[in-house]
Amino acid sequence: MTAVTTDTAGDTRRAGRYVYLASVTLLCAWVLVPLYFLLINTLSSPEAVNAFPKSFIPEFDLGSLTFFANFAGMLSALKNSILVAGVTMILSITISAPAGYALSRFDFPGKELFRLLILLTRAFPLPLLALPLAVMFIRTGLDDTVLGLALVHTTLAIPFAVLITFSLFSGIPVELEEAAWTLGCTRLTAFTKVVLPLILPGITASAIFAFVISWNEVFAAAVLTIENRTLTAFLLQNLDTSPLHLKFAGGFILVVPALIFIFAVRKYLFAMWGIANR
Numbered sequence: 001m002t003a004v005t006t007d008t009a010g011d012t013r014r015a016g017r018y019v020y021l022a023s024v025t026l027l028c029a030w031v032l033v034p035l036y037f038l039l040i041n042t043l044s045s046p047e048a049v050n051a052f053p054k055s056f057i058p059e060f061d062l063g064s065l066t067f068f069a070n071f072a073g074m075l076s077a078l079k080n081s082i083l084v085a086g087v088t089m090i091l092s093i094t095i096s097a098p099a100g101y102a103l104s105r106f107d108f109p110g111k112e113l114f115r116l117l118i119l120l121t122r123a124f125p126l127p128l129l130a131l132p133l134a135v136m137f138i139r140t141g142l143d144d145t146v147l148g149l150a151l152v153h154t155t156l157a158i159p160f161a162v163l164i165t166f167s168l169f170s171g172i173p174v175e176l177e178e179a180a181w182t183l184g185c186t187r188l189t190a191f192t193k194v195v196l197p198l199i200l201p202g203i204t205a206s207a208i209f210a211f212v213i214s215w216n217e218v219f220a221a222a223v224l225t226i227e228n229r230t231l232t233a234f235l236l237q238n239l240d241t242s243p244l245h246l247k248f249a250g251g252f253i254l255v256v257p258a259l260i261f262i263f264a265v266r267k268y269l270f271a272m273w274g275i276a277n278r
Contacts, residue, residue: 038255041248049245064249077234078257080146081215084230087150088214089207092157097203099158100165101191105174115166118159126156130223137224144225152220157210164209168202169195208262215258 041049042065043058068074103115133152134143142148172195180190221233229237235250242250 042252046245077231081231085214088153089210091154092210096161104169153214161206164206
């Protein structure tokens with residue numbers, strides 16, 4: 001009986017291992033295969049892009065990328081995207097970190113309702129708010145500006161940033177702060193000297209999410225900007241009737257900076273997972 005039970009347990013573990021490996025393989029393929037085909041079509045000639053069947057090896061034809069590099073307004077749109085994403089990142093962390101700390105450390109009337117309202121801010125689709133936003137921004141002079149668009153993107157990023165920082169602060173034991181208080185620290189100094197160094201990787205990870213949300217957002221950028229368009233709005237405006245090979249190149253230009261940014265700060269993402277699981 002014991003041998004049969006052991007064999008059954010071993011078969012179950014092997015089956016679970018196979019399912020796990022298959023799931024990881026499918027997930028990697030789901031993410032990497034589209035990126036690989038995007039790379040192939042970006043580095044191929046127009047004839048190869050439109051040919052069928054398609055080659056799995058790029059021709060390393062840089063004609064499409066060279067076209068975009070010399071296209072008027074391309075570098076300005078790239079600069080605007082970086083500026084808007086940077087301002088969004090700073091504003092979202094400045095607002096969401098204190099909110100996450102308050103939700104984690106204090107009990108107050110309506111706390112659960114407040115958390116629900118934070119999520120409900122994403123219940124309203126952006127197209128529904130586009131017209132009143134455009135009218136308000138025109139009246140206040142924020143239309144077609146980096147700050148105005150960053151404010152909209154900050155509104156989109158804050159719910160995620162608040163929930164992330166709330167979970168991270170909840171993973172830091174309050175006893176650490178209480179111990180610092182007994183040693184003469186104020187609440188502020190205990191936060192800056194004890195909690196902040198522990199939570200900094202998670203704060204950075206929240207900033208990464210805010211950056212990516214701003215970088216990929218296109219609707220508000222297309223509606224609220226005319227001359228100072230971001231890269232997504234610029235590509236949407238100019239690639240509508242463009243050939244297929246230029247559309248692939250535009251998508252590649254849009255995806256690569258975000259991937260490079262995430263890869264450069266990936267250690268902070270891993271650190272955030274470790275803090276959240278404490």
